[in-house]
Every structure is written in structure tokens, then in C-alpha cells.
Amino acid sequence: MIPILRAQGITKRFDAITALDGVDFDLRAGEVHALCGENGAGKSTLIKILSGIHPHGAYQGELYLREQAVRFASVVDAKAAGIAVIYQELALVPEMTVEENIFLGCEPTRRGLLDREAMTTGSKTILQRFGSAIDPAAKVCDLGIGQQQSVEIVKALRNESKILILDEPTAALSEREVDILLPTLSGLRQQGIGIVYISHKLDEVMRIADRISVLRDGRTVSTQAARDTGKQEIIHQMVGREIRELYPRRKSRKGDVLLQVKGLTVRDSRTQRTVLKDVSWEVCAGEVLGIGGLMGAGRSELFMHLFGAWGLRTAGQVLFQGRVMDRVTPETAIRAGLALVTEDRRRYGLILEQSIGFNLSLSILDRLTRAGTIDSQREHCLNHERSKSLGIKAPGLGFPVKGLSGGNQQKTVLGKALASEPSVIFLDEPTRGVDVGAKHEIYEIVNRLTDAGKAVVLASSEMPELLGISDRILMLHEGSVGGYFDRQAVDQEALLAAAMGHAVAA
Numbered sequence: 001m002i003p004i005l006r007a008q009g010i011t012k013r014f015d016a017i018t019a020l021d022g023v024d025f026d027l028r029a030g031e032v033h034a035l036c037g038e039n040g041a042g043k044s045t046l047i048k049i050l051s052g053i054h055p056h057g058a059y060q061g062e063l064y065l066r067e068q069a070v071r072f073a074s075v076v077d078a079k080a081a082g083i084a085v086i087y088q089e090l091a092l093v094p095e096m097t098v099e100e101n102i103f104l105g106c107e108p109t110r111r112g113l114l115d116r117e118a119m120t121t122g123s124k125t126i127l128q129r130f131g132s133a134i135d136p137a138a139k140v141c142d143l144g145i146g147q148q149q150s151v152e153i154v155k156a157l158r159n160e161s162k163i164l165i166l167d168e169p170t171a172a173l174s175e176r177e178v179d180i181l182l183p184t185l186s187g188l189r190q191q192g193i194g195i196v197y198i199s200h201k202l203d204e205v206m207r208i209a210d211r212i213s214v215l216r217d218g219r220t221v222s223t224q225a226a227r228d229t230g231k232q233e234i235i236h237q238m239v240g241r242e243i244r245e246l247y248p249r250r251k252s253r254k255g256d257v258l259l260q261v262k263g264l265t266v267r268d269s270r271t272q273r274t275v276l277k278d279v280s281w282e283v284c285a286g287e288v289l290g291i292g293g294l295m296g297a298g299r300s301e302l303f304m305h306l307f308g309a310w311g312l313r314t315a316g317q318v319l320f321q322g323r324v325m326d327r328v329t330p331e332t333a334i335r336a337g338l339a340l341v342t343e344d345r346r347r348y349g350l351i352l353e354q355s356i357g358f359n360l361s362l363s364i365l366d367r368l369t370r371a372g373t374i375d376s377q378r379e380h381c382l383n384h385e386r387s388k389s390l391g392i393k394a395p396g397l398g399f400p401v402k403g404l405s406g407g408n409q410q411k412t413v414l415g416k417a418l419a420s421e422p423s424v425i426f427l428d429e430p431t432r433g434v435d436v437g438a439k440h441e442i443y444e445i446v447n448r449l450t451d452a453g454k455a456v457v458l459a460s461s462e463m464p465e466l467l468g469i470s471d472r473i474l475m476l477h478e479g480s481v482g483g484y485f486d487r488q489a490v491d492q493e494a495l496l497a498a499a500m501g502h503a504v505a506a
Contacts, residue, residue, distance in 0.1 A: 002067055004029045004194050005050070005083070005163055010061035012045050012054065014403075017395075019045040020059070021218040027163065027194040032185060034197045034205045034226070037215035038238050038435035039405030040393070043198055046215070047165055050196075051085045052078035084156035088168040088433065089346075090148055092155075094141035099123035101140055102155045126154055131187055145295060146177025150184060157193070164188065165196040170204060171433050175463075175496075177295070182208050200435050202231045214238055239437040246436070247468025248443055252450035254471075255285030256321075259306075259338075259424050259455060264316035266305050275301050275311065277480045283424065283455045288446060290470030290487070291459040294499050297476040299459040300343050303426040307340040308333045320424070334363055339422035341413050343429045343459075349413040350401050357383045357397035359412050363420045386415045391441055407438025414445060425449060427458045431465065443469055463492045477501040 003026035012020040020042045027033050037043050048054045050063065052072035063070050065081055072078045078085075092101050099119050100107075108118040123136035132150050140148060149169060156164060166185075170178045185195060185208060199205055205212060206226060213223040214237040221237045259282065266276040276298050283289040291299050304310035306318060308328030318325045320336055333340075342348040350359055360383045361368060368379050383397050390411045394404060401412055410430065417425060427446070431439045446456050446469060460466050466473050467487055475483040475498035483490075483498030 001028050003027055003064075004066055006064040006067070007046065007050065008062050008064070010046065010049060010059060010063075012042075012049065012059040019218055020049075022061075023215065023218070023220050025213055025220070025223075027196055029162070029194050030189050030192045031210040032189055032195045032197050032208050034199065034209035034212045035215065036199075036202070036205060036212060036234055036238055038437050039407035041215040041238070041435075042218040043215055044167070045218075047085065047167060047196070047198070050078070051075060051083055051165065079159070079161075082160070082162045083165065084159075084161040084163065085165040086149075086152050086156055086167065086169060088171050090152050092140045092148055092152060094139070096140060097136065098127075098134055098138050098140060098143075098151050099136035101151060102126065102136075102158060104155075126158055131184060144177060146173050146180055149173065149177070149181060153184070153188075157188070162192070163194050163196070165198075167198045168200070168433055169197070170199065170201060173295075175461075178204065200433065200439075202234055202436070205234070206231060216240060235436050238435065246440065247465070248440065248447065249288070249469050249471075250447045250451070251471075252286035252447070253453075254287055255453055257282050257284050258321055259283050259457075260317075260319040261306070262317045262319070264302075264305075264318065265314050266301065266311040267314055268301075268310075269312045274314070275479050276305065278316070279476070279479075279481055280316075281474050281481075281484065283457055285423075285453045285455055286450045287471045288450060288456045288458055288469060290466040290473040291457060291476065292461070292463065292466045292473060292495055292499060293476035293482070295461070296478075297482075297499065298479040299476060300428055301479075302476070303340055303342075303428050303457070303459060306333075307338060307426065309340075334420050334422070337421075337423040338426070339363070339417040339420055339424070340426045341410075341417050341428060341430055343432065345409055345413045349416070350409060352402040353400060355398045355400055356387065356392065356394055356404070356412055359401055360386055360397075360415045360419060363416050382419070383415075386419060390415050390445065405438075407434040407441075410434055410438065410442065414442070418449075422454070424455045424457065427456060429460060430458065431460070431462075463495050466495065467492060475499050 006026040008024055010020050010023040023046060035043050049059055052075040055073050056071035070081060102123050103119050108115040120136055127134055132154060134147055134150060140151065170181060189195060197209060209226040211223060212226050212229060212234060214221040214234060216238060261279060261281050264276055264279040265274065267274045293299055301310060308330050346352060361379050368374050387397060392408050392411045394408060401409060430442055449456055458469065470487050473485045473487055475495055477499055482501055
């Protein structure tokens with residue numbers, strides 16, 4: 001079968017770094033071709049070439065559409081050729097309606113005025129074509145993440161695009177939303193659309209892909225039919241080594257209670273809506289407490305409130321090492337011995353334009369300052385030691401964070417948080433958007449923290465991760481406690497039931 005898209009011998013360099021080294025890749029009409037690899041393997045660079053972000057002349061090798069050589073000078077050229085890309089960070093305007101987003105930039109007009117009737121009719125037609133029941137008049141901000149993802153797909157395919165590239169499309173989706181998205185993609189495949197599917201979630205890859213290509217260190221390792229391989233083989237090809245145990249949780253010595261949450265009720269100070277209701281739990285030294293729940297259950301809000309960055313407490317107490325914590329700010333939280341690694345590392349965790357060293361120092365600037373001046377030598381020594389212990393892979397501490405892979409960005413956020421030597425660390429989706437090798441390294445960091453007598457509170461939307469890395473698990477349901485479990489006495493089905501409000505806290 002002649003491919004609709006083919007990349008041959010693609011090589012791309014950034015100064016002394018070779019991001020792609022002779023990569024071959026092809027896509028057929030009506031197939032899902034998964035692209036797998038560790039962060040830094042070259043996936044994003046390849047996608048930027050296929051979509052015209054890196055124009056012809058900025059790389060070596062050739063692109064072909066239906067075996068005709070093409071030379072994209074820009075993203076506009078790639079779009080005109082029928083290539084649509086949907087990135088992990090959705091490009092929708094939240095305050096606009098679905099139909100306004102779908103037609104953004106190419107609004108239908110009549111006698112020089114916006115033709116809303118044509119826009120509504122056109123939106124309904126294209127939504128129905130892709131099996132979506134979303135109301136075109138609904139505001140995007142009122143939709144769930146899964147529905148927003150569907151709107152993004154419809155928007156991308158409005159111009160009859162025949163090639164769809166999805167970059168981590170389910171990273172922010174719940175399991176139920178994933179179950180809606182994947183059949184939608186199967187429907188597109190049946191319409192002859194070729195889909196490039198990039199994901200670190202190998203269960204989904206094996207479920208949706210027809211073929212799988214693996215990149216490692218900028219080279220093509222393999223391309224094979226999904227039915228002819230398995231997860232363990234794909235992992236081995238991605239990382240170049242065996243990872244025998246995906247969740248290497250070591251039992252640490254359990255110590256005293258470090259943090260207690262009693263009857264915590266918190267409302268959003270902007271909307272006045274109560275988001276957390278009568279939440280109680282505790283975590284001890286040497287322990288990992290997992291926090292789970294469906295999208296919107298209140299996991300991130302819980303962490304942000306305990307760190308002093310969100311919400312108005314209307315009831316309950318928080319005690320750290322037996323002392324009541326009131327009127328907390330991020331500054332006082334850090335000084336007390338708390339640290340937070342946020343869910344959105346690029347927005348809240350890092351200053352992307354700055355260097356690794358600059359970011360690693362942010363939480364301890366007061367400790368590095370003498371007479372109003374930062375002790376550069378001490379800063380460099382501490383950052384070098386922290387970077388080495390976390391295994392941050394980069395040319396040096398002066399390298400800009402925006403140039404790092406997702407896994408190394410996450411390690412930098414962790415390094416910044418751990419630099420303050422906290423006793424309790426909140427990790428909100430610490431492995432989201434990172435590859436299987438980096439996940440394994442992050443789990444080992446968690447083990448080292450609990451071995452050192454720290455307490456880790458880890459929020460995750462992945463049930464296997466909660467079961468694999470936690471000692472105890474608290475499931476939230478619509479801001480309340482849905483269940484409280486020892487991981488040895490619970491399974492994935494019971495966790496999901498608790499997340500949906502069908503279990504009683506024990």
C-alpha cells in the first residue's frame with residue numbers, strides 16, 4: 001500500500017545536539033500509526049518537521065505526500081497539504097463557544113457580516129459527521145477535557161484534512177473520557193484518515209494502534225504491526241534495557257505522623273463554590289499516601305490549598321508535626337517543611353526561558369544570599385549535586401529548561417522542590433507526560449525520599465500507578481472522601497467504585 005505520508009532519512013541538529021539521525025517513518029490511509037519513545041527520543045522534533053514548524057532546509061532528508069516530494073516552508077503549507085496537528089496543550093479559546101472555536105479564523109460572512117446561522121449549521125454538520133453530540137452553542141470552558149479534545153479534533157479536520165497527528169491526546173483525560181476518545185479515532189480511521197498517535201500510555205497504544213514505530217536517541221529502532229509485539233518488548237526497545245518491575249515500591253520504615261488533615265472544607269474564593277468537603281487523612285514519615293479520583297474530584301485543589309496557594313478554608317484543621325497551620329502561604333509552607341510539585345510543570349513549576357540552575361535555586365534563594373548577593377559558587381555546587389542525584393540529562397546547568405525533554409523538565413521541578421529539604425512532599429501527577437524510563441526513575445526518587453524519613457503525598461489519575469507506588473490510598477469523589485484503603489487490600493475496581501461515589505470510607 002502506498003503511504004499517504006513518508007519521511008525518509010530525516011536528520012535534524014540543534015548546534016552540537018543531533019535530535020534526529022536518519023529517521024524513516026510512513027503513514028497509510030485509514031491506519032493509526034503509534035510513535036513511541038522516551039522523552040528526548042526525537043518524537044516532537046519529527047512532528048515539527050512533518051507539520052512545517054521546522055521548514056525545509058532546516059533539516060536533511062525528504063518528505064513525501066502520496067510519493068510526491070514536498071517541501072514545507074511553514075505550518076500554513078503543511079495545513080494546506082492536509083496535515084492537522086493537535087498538541088497536548090489544547091489551542092481553544094475557553095470563553096468562546098464550540099462553533100466559534102471551530103470556525104476561528106475562517107468565519108463565514110454574509111454581506112460583510114458574520115453569518116451565525118451558517119456557522120451553527122456548519123458546526124452541527126461537522127460534529128455529526130464525527131459522531132459528536134456536543135452543543136455548538138456551548139462555551140468551551142463549560143465542557144469536560146474529553147469534550148474539549150473532541151472539539152479540537154473537529155476543528156482540525158474541518159478543512160477535510162486526511163492526516164491527523166495527536167501528541168499525547170489522553171494525558172489530561174480520565175479513563176471514561178479515554179473510552180470516548182478512542183472509538184472516535186477508530187471512526188476517523190474508517191473514514192480513511194491516517195492518524196499519527198504519540199503516547200506514553202502503552203495500554204492505549206496497544207488498544208488503538210495498527211502499527212508501532214519506536215524511536216531511541218533520535219534513531220528508528222523498529223516499525224512493526226501492533227499485533228506482532230507487546231508492551232514489554234516496546235518498553236525494552238524504548239529504553240534499551242530491561243525494566244523488570246514498573247512500580248519498584250520499597251517498604252520504608254513508618255515513623256510518626258507528619259501531616260494531619262481534619263474535616264477540611266474549602267471553597268473557591270473566586271466562584272464561592274465549595275470544592276472540598278469534610279476531607280480527613282494523615283500521612284506518616286516513610287510513607288506514600290496516594291490521592292485518586294476522577295477529573296474534577298479536587299485533587300489539585302487539595303494540594304494547592306495545603307500549600308497556601310488556593311481556596312478559602314471554611315472548616316477543619318491542618319496540623320503539621322502536631323502544630324496547627326493557619327493562614328498558610330507558599331513562602332511559609334516552604335519554611336515549615338512542605339513542598340509542592342504541581343500538575344502543570346510548564347505553567348506553575350518552571351521558568352522555561354531560564355536555565356536549569358536558575359530554576360533549581362528558586363526555592364532556596366534566601367539560603368544562598370549573603371549581604372544581598374547570591375553566593376554563586378555555593379549555588380553552583382548545590383545545583384550540580386542535585387542535578388547529578390536526580391539524573392537530569394542536559395549539556396550543563398546553564399542549558400535553558402525549555403530545551404529539555406518532558407522527563408528532565410519534571411526532574412528539574414522535583415529538584416527545585418527538594419532543594420528546600422522538605423519533610424512532606426506533594427506530588428501532583430508527577431509522571432504525566434513522561435516516558436516509561438523517566439517514570440521508573442521518578443518512582444526510585446520517591447523510594448529514596450521515604451527511605452530518608454520523608455512523607456510523600458502523590459496524586460495520580462492512573463489507577464495502576466496508585467496501586468503500584470502508594471502504601472495507602474485516599475479516593476476523592478466530588479470533593480469528599482470516597483474511600484480510604486490500604487493498597488494490599490484493594491484492587492482497581494474498588495478504587496474506581498470509590499472515585500464514582502459507590503464506596504464508603506473505611
